[in-house]
Amino acid sequence: MTQPIDPTDPVIIRREKIRRLCEWGSRIGYSCFAAAMVLFVIAFIAQFPSWLVTMIIWAMIIGSVTLLPAIVLGYAVKAADADDRGEKFGY
Numbered sequence: 001m002t003q004p005i006d007p008t009d010p011v012i013i014r015r016e017k018i019r020r021l022c023e024w025g026s027r028i029g030y031s032c033f034a035a036a037m038v039l040f041v042i043a044f045i046a047q048f049p050s051w052l053v054t055m056i057i058w059a060m061i062i063g064s065v066t067l068l069p070a071i072v073l074g075y076a077v078k079a080a081d082a083d084d085r086g087e088k089f090g091y
Contacts (some may be wrong), residue, residue: 015077022074029067032059 006012042051043052082089 015080018073019077020078025066025070026074029063029070032063032066035059036063078079 035055039056039059043049043056046052065083079089
C-alpha cells in the first residue's frame, strides 16, 4: 500500500518548483525552435541576410540551452513521482 503524499513535505514542494521550471523551460525552448524555423523561411525568401542568420543561430542556441535541462529534469521529476507511488518508471 502506498502512503499518501504530504503536501507540506519540503521535497514535494521542491519537486513542484522544479516541475514548473521545466514547463517554462520547455515552452521557451520549443518557442525558440519554432521561431528559428519561421526565421529560416523568412531568411530563405530574403536570400539569407547576415543579421537574420545571426538571429536564427541565437534562437537555436537559446532553445538548446533551455530545452535540454528542462527535458532531463522533467524526466527526473516524473521518475521521482512514480517512485513515490511505488511504480516502476521507464522510458
